[in-house]
Amino acid sequence: MNLADKLAEERRARLAAERLLELKQAELTAANRKLGRHALALTKQIGVTQAEVATVRDENAKVKSDLTQANEKIEKAERRLWHSIQAFQDGFAFFDADSKLIGANTAYLNIFDGLEEVTPGISYVRILQILTDEGLVNTGEISPDSWRKMMTDRWMSLAPEPIVVQMWDDRYLRLIDQKGHGGDMVSLALDITSTVHYEEELRSARERAEAANRAKSAFLANMSHEIRTPMNGVVGMAELLSDTSLSEEQKLYANTIKNSGEALLVIINDVLDYSKIEADKMVLHEEPFDLERAIHEIVMLLQPTARDKGLTMLVDYDLFLPTRFVGDRGRIRQVMTNLAGNAVKFTNEGHVTLRVTGISNPDEGTCSVHCLIEDTGIGIPADKVDHVFGEFNQVEDERNRKFEGTGLGLAISKKLIELMDGEIWVESDEGEGSCFGFRIPLPVAEGPFAPSPELPKSLQQVLLIDNSTLNCEILQRQLMLHGIEASTADTYQDALAKMNPGVDLVICDHGLPGGGLQMARELRKNRWDSVPIIMLCSSMHEVPEEDVKALNLVLLQKPTPRDELLAALSSIGQTMAPAATPEPEAPPSLEEAYARDNATPTPGAAQPADAGVSPQAEAPAPAPVEPALRQMRVLAAEDNKTNQLVFRKMVKSYNIDLCFANNGLEALNLYESFKPDLIFMDISMPEMDGKEATQEIRKIEAETGKHVPIVALTAHAMSGDSEGILAAGLDHYLTKPLRKGLIGEKIEGYQPENVQPVQISPAA
Numbered sequence: 001m002n003l004a005d006k007l008a009e010e011r012r013a014r015l016a017a018e019r020l021l022e023l024k025q026a027e028l029t030a031a032n033r034k035l036g037r038h039a040l041a042l043t044k045q046i047g048v049t050q051a052e053v054a055t056v057r058d059e060n061a062k063v064k065s066d067l068t069q070a071n072e073k074i075e076k077a078e079r080r081l082w083h084s085i086q087a088f089q090d091g092f093a094f095f096d097a098d099s100k101l102i103g104a105n106t107a108y109l110n111i112f113d114g115l116e117e118v119t120p121g122i123s124y125v126r127i128l129q130i131l132t133d134e135g136l137v138n139t140g141e142i143s144p145d146s147w148r149k150m151m152t153d154r155w156m157s158l159a160p161e162p163i164v165v166q167m168w169d170d171r172y173l174r175l176i177d178q179k180g181h182g183g184d185m186v187s188l189a190l191d192i193t194s195t196v197h198y199e200e201e202l203r204s205a206r207e208r209a210e211a212a213n214r215a216k217s218a219f220l221a222n223m224s225h226e227i228r229t230p231m232n233g234v235v236g237m238a239e240l241l242s243d244t245s246l247s248e249e250q251k252l253y254a255n256t257i258k259n260s261g262e263a264l265l266v267i268i269n270d271v272l273d274y275s276k277i278e279a280d281k282m283v284l285h286e287e288p289f290d291l292e293r294a295i296h297e298i299v300m301l302l303q304p305t306a307r308d309k310g311l312t313m314l315v316d317y318d319l320f321l322p323t324r325f326v327g328d329r330g331r332i333r334q335v336m337t338n339l340a341g342n343a344v345k346f347t348n349e350g351h352v353t354l355r356v357t358g359i360s361n362p363d364e365g366t367c368s369v370h371c372l373i374e375d376t377g378i379g380i381p382a383d384k385v386d387h388v389f390g391e392f393n394q395v396e397d398e399r400n401r402k403f404e405g406t407g408l409g410l411a412i413s414k415k416l417i418e419l420m421d422g423e424i425w426v427e428s429d430e431g432e433g434s435c436f437g438f439r440i441p442l443p444v445a446e447g448p449f450a451p452s453p454e455l456p457k458s459l460q461q462v463l464l465i466d467n468s469t470l471n472c473e474i475l476q477r478q479l480m481l482h483g484i485e486a487s488t489a490d491t492y493q494d495a496l497a498k499m500n501p502g503v504d505l506v507i508c509d510h511g512l513p514g515g516g517l518q519m520a521r522e523l524r525k526n527r528w529d530s531v532p533i534i535m536l537c538s539s540m541h542e543v544p545e546e547d548v549k550a551l552n553l554v555l556l557q558k559p560t561p562r563d564e565l566l567a568a569l570s571s572i573g574q575t576m577a578p579a580a581t582p583e584p585e586a587p588p589s590l591e592e593a594y595a596r597d598n599a600t601p602t603p604g605a606a607q608p609a610d611a612g613v614s615p616q617a618e619a620p621a622p623a624p625v626e627p628a629l630r631q632m633r634v635l636a637a638e639d640n641k642t643n644q645l646v647f648r649k650m651v652k653s654y655n656i657d658l659c660f661a662n663n664g665l666e667a668l669n670l671y672e673s674f675k676p677d678l679i680f681m682d683i684s685m686p687e688m689d690g691k692e693a694t695q696e697i698r699k700i701e702a703e704t705g706k707h708v709p710i711v712a713l714t715a716h717a718m719s720g721d722s723e724g725i726l727a728a729g730l731d732h733y734l735t736k737p738l739r740k741g742l743i744g745e746k747i748e749g750y751q752p753e754n755v756q757p758v759q760i761s762p763a764a
Contacts, residue, residue: 090190091173097183099124099155108189111167112136124155124185138166155185164192172196227268228736229640229684235261235737236646265737270408273334277415284419288445289329291369292317295354296561298337302352306344307538312351312511313344315559316474319481321358322367324445331416332440335424336371338409339436343375350376350433353470365444372437380428388426389414413438455482455566456573461502464488465495465519466509466536471559475507478562484569492519499528505572509558510537517543520551532572536560631657632755634747635676637667637693638713639685643736647680647713650740654747655759664688668696676708678750680743683714683725690714691728698729709750713738 085092091108095101101122112118115130128151131137132144139147154160160177167173172195176188238258246254273282292315299313306313317323336354343352355372380388389410417424422440462479464472467490479486489495492514499506506523510516520533533551536558537543543555556568634656638644644660651658659674661667663685671679679697683690694710701707711732712725725733734742751758 090188092189093187095124095185095187099185101127102184108187111173111189125152128152136168138168140166164196223268228265229643231261231265232736232738233640233642233646235265236643236650236740239740240646240649261737270412273408273412277412277419282416282419284328284331286327287329288324288326290323291325291332291356291442292323293561294329294333295336295356296557296559298333298340299354299559300557301337302340302344303538306352309344309348311344311347311349312468312471313538313559314351314353314468314471314474315561316353316355316470317562318357319477319562321356321369322360322444325367325369325442326445327420327440327442331420335413335416335438336373338413339373339438342409343373343377343434343436347375347377347433351468351470352376360444365446366441367444368439369442370437370439372435374433374435376433379430379432379434380426381430385426385428389424455484455569459484459504459569459573462486462505462507463495463498463503464507465512465516466490466507467512468509471509474559475565478565482566482569492522495519495523496526499523499526499531503528503531505532505534505569507534507536510535510542517547517551520553524551534568534572629754629756631655632678632747632751632758633657633659633674633676634678634680635659635661635667635670635674636680636713637661637664637685637690638680638682639663640682643682647738647743650738650743651747653759654744655756656747664690664693667693671697671708672700677752677755678747679708679710680713680746681710681730683712691725691730694729709746711746 085105088105088107091105091111093101093104093108101118101120101124103120104118109118112127112130113134113136115134118127118130125148128148132139132148137147142150151163154163155177158179160179162174162176164172164174171191171193174190174192176190178186180186235258238254238261241254242251242258295315295317299315303313340352340354351374353372353374355374356369357372358367358369360367414424417438417440420440422438424436424438426434426436428434460483462484464475464486466472466475466488469490472486472488476486476488487498489498490512495506506528508516508519512519516535520535523531523533529552533553535543535553535555537555538558540555540557543553547553548555554568554572556564632655634651636644636647636658638647638660639662648658648660659670659676661670664681665688667679667681667690668688670676681690681694685693688696690712697708697710709732710730711734712730713734714725714736732746734746748758
């Protein structure tokens, strides 16, 4: 190889070595760079770790400090808790899951009267043993063993019931024990001695109050009897005296005696009713009744007073509301009589209106009945409205001090309505009038209802003559419901202007200014002699009989019950001839039809054959009595001679054989010797009272199979009296003062078939 080649090869080798060196240097540089980065990262990590170690070291120091503080707080809280438990006046103790005492406060340990054995570690069973052995607990009628077993069973139950134990020193402790999640038990021993003594005092006070209430009830019952017995003579004799021939002055005296006696009885009834309600002795007697009829009966009762004051009484009964319901008719009437009576009492001019509406619930067969009594009276001041339903409250001012009363009527009404699950309220404007209202839920009476009479198509147009716009509106609604067009007039000129051949009937108010009779006379004079006229009267005796006949009038009581108005319209329509051929005989037929179809006969018309009184003079005489028939025998047991006289006079018109017994023993003897068909039995009599006599009579009848009706005559009117009397075997219950009509109903109702007819003279 020549030198050039060697140099070239050497150069190539050197170049290759240089390149290899550069490559290695580059790798070494990269490795150094990577190692530097790793060293840097490791340095940072070491720094972070050192910082974390320092933080942990600091936190450990802080935790140790916090733990020390927490332990101190726990120890402090425990000391405070224990001091609090020690401050308890009631016993407090802890037991572990094995029922061993962990700790207890001083009050708990004091129960054991300083026995050293009762310390932490003692078992609950041993505590019970100490209580009985040392006589620390009064186990009563239970033996110590039974008592400990009862207490142990209670302790072991999952949720021990609180129990009261009596200690040896007459203290009472209420033990309350509750288990924790780990089986530990917390026990409380509450000293309830003062509570027990207070309850005993309350029980004793309650017994004394009940005894006083019973004494009060007995006093009220006796007072009622003692007052009603002489009042029976006063009211009864005054009523009988009014039926005799008296001068006007004598009638005034007799009516004053009767009205004063009845006013006294109203006061007595108010006091007794309030006492019954206050003692929760008031019982509702529910039965089917006609609400609309009951309202009109109330109006009839108050009508004389309203008429004397010149007031108009109106009834606005919802045409679409049922009339028959189930409820205590007597108590509902009592409430409405109280409210309507107050309205009449405190109203000097204008009207008193009784409105009845309601909301039916067909699904439940009930109806929410709303009754409103509106008046145009003196009203109630705004600051007195909230007090009118209070006891013995009357709005006292110079306008109404003249009005008498107990001040209990509204309070009784409120309590009765609440007893019926209803509500009562009042709205009033002083000087303008008041509106009292109440709402009660009433079941609708089941059974068939009497259909309304179908009015003839010939009765199309009616003229109402009345200066009371409200009464005209009520009558218009009733007539429009049956397809009858009604126009109104309030004066004579207005009536004549509206009279035309299309008017089929005139309904005229007797109390019109200038006189309803004068209006009828003018109509008859002006060629309207064939148009029937219904005269609305607050009293059926206001229109003389000769005017009724001369003017061909039909009289209706005002306000008129809906069924009576429809019955009158039906009778009038049936007697009306076609307009083209009027019949002059229509008026007599009208009068006869009306007298036949209405309960209240037209004055001068013949009485129905079954009216319970003797026929009028023009009626045929009754058939002669067969001599073989005996009189009905009536026995009256009454120890008061005045009441015997009253009873004798009340039944003097009856064809009966009357016998009196002065006490229950005489009544029992006369029952066997006199053999009465009916007995009127006074309850309070000497030697043997009415209930005892009745029971003895029923014992005799149990053997003979005979049953004589016995009617109680009593002055007792407290709640429960009727139940006790009827339970003794009596059939009926009449409260004194007696009413002649009620006695007559019983005599007629129990008249046997094999006796002479019972007749009542017209004077009765």
